[in-house]
Amino acid sequence: MTAAQTAISTKASANRQPAGARVGIPPRRVMMNFDNSDAGYWYADSPFLTYFWSAFSVLLPEGEQFFVEAVRHYRDQITDDDLKAAISGFIGQEALHTQGHQVLNDFINAKQLPAAELESQLKILLDNVGKIHPRLNLAATICLEHFTALMGEQLLAEADHHGSVAEDIRPLWMWHALEETEHKAVAWDVYQQTGGGYIVRTATMALTTAILGAVMAYSTARLMHADGKLLNVRDNVAGMRALFGRRGRMTRLLPKYLDFFRPSFHPNDHDTNALVTEWREKLFGANGAMNGLLKGANIH
Template identity: 30%
Template sequence: MTSTATHSPIAAAAPNAASANPSGLTVRKLEIDLGQGFDRHWYGGDAFLSQYHNALSMSFPVGEQSFIDAVRDCAALLPRTPEHALLHEATAQFIGQEATHRHIHALYNAHLETQGLVNRWQHWATARIAYAKEKGALPIHFLAVTAAYEHLTAVLADYLLRHNDTLDIADPKMQTLWRWHAAEETEHRAVAYDLYQALKGSYRWRIRWYLYAVLVFSVDSTRQTVLNLWHDGTLFKPGTWWSAAKFFWGRNGAVWHCAKPLFAYFRRDFHPDQEAFAAPGQQTRSLAQRWLKEHADSFRVVR
């Protein structure tokens, strides 16, 4: 396997086709109107798929803000030398992208409240962050957690862009929202990790916080989805459970496609941009760039 440094897009300093920024990252404002809301079962009438994705959205405003804070705090510890110039630029663009994600999902979540859904995930996450700060957790630990969650979201983004064709049946504006988010998660998937490496973060703590993130994400996403389905009145319908089983364990289920990249994080020479087995033009980054190019009328470039 190629070494970490070889895989870093920031170290390579090669802007992609979707960005004129030296870091290869672009801050975009999504041009969709959530003011009119969307159907309760916006995912092609499927209660489980709608409420699972709604649960994920509920985590984003608090989660994205914590990622912004972690990257900003740790970037301040990185010397502003020529060798780190692109990484500093990437962190600024990362913060811009995450801020736009936080904003659009706050609007999304506001509509979910009008549908009678209750966002508990934001309170669970807020309490954990406050507890860690109270105990004096160092910025590098928050960054390790951020790198872990960024890998989780990048793996889910890969699944959505590469395999999740069922999204084609969803409300068009929701298709756009989720694929735009997936494309940008793919773009900036290495920033927190590269910053952690540049600050000499340890492998041991990287793995400890990854195990923590996987556990917490799995538990929180499950219980928030169950709560959503409960309030939706569809928790005990057989079709709900059948849909969940197909999504995770079906022939093209998420478990089969996500397991290998999730386990890859344990490698000492891991890097988020490693896609050794993907054919040319089929790497997730290429798929993301292609989607962004084909749907350029869906967003406005900010910087």
């Protein structure tokens, strides 16, 4: 092959690559299947913690579609090529997360738990919120992306955290945590570059935090009630301590959560480059643990 042919071939390969991959946000089509899973209480063998994380999963398909639409609405206003590529990567990753968590939600629903009902209720809520104003949709997106980035970082960084997830359920959460960390600044940068301001984002964060807390409490309680575990006091107290106690997982996120309210804050102020590099290699490197679950993906 001549030098000219090699150059043409290289350019053609680059053109076939998803735009997001060029800026470190590659959509990865991971094929999840829990048909043969016998996982019961799949987080730390705890009903409370399992249903807390199950409630989070139930929120994700509708929530991430909301994020995609909020960012897509402003895509035509972006002129920076790298950010446009990052938006494509963000949309692709979030769309694929929706598919992955729907598989887990179907697994939860098959246990005679009200996952589908909760998803329907959330859709009604988000459909009504989405009618208010595109700017508020994007502001809510950067708030919720802040939560998912912090939770994803923690899941990747803490071995006792991801080690508590049942082995056959764990790949979904690790893949999702990695990609939330990879694209954590995309919606933020779109918000900033399209005129988003400090007062709107911080007021939206206060409201979003309250609503998310209420929705998570309601959804967790509904799942626990359906399984007859709502009054399991010992496990509930232990689970609350694990999340919200003095050294609880959510409690330890509070300082980084509060960073959002600094006028000069940017998601990349929380340096996760080394963590992302480590987990890209572990999951999708040459000997990546999840390579066998991958299919080609190019979603924009």
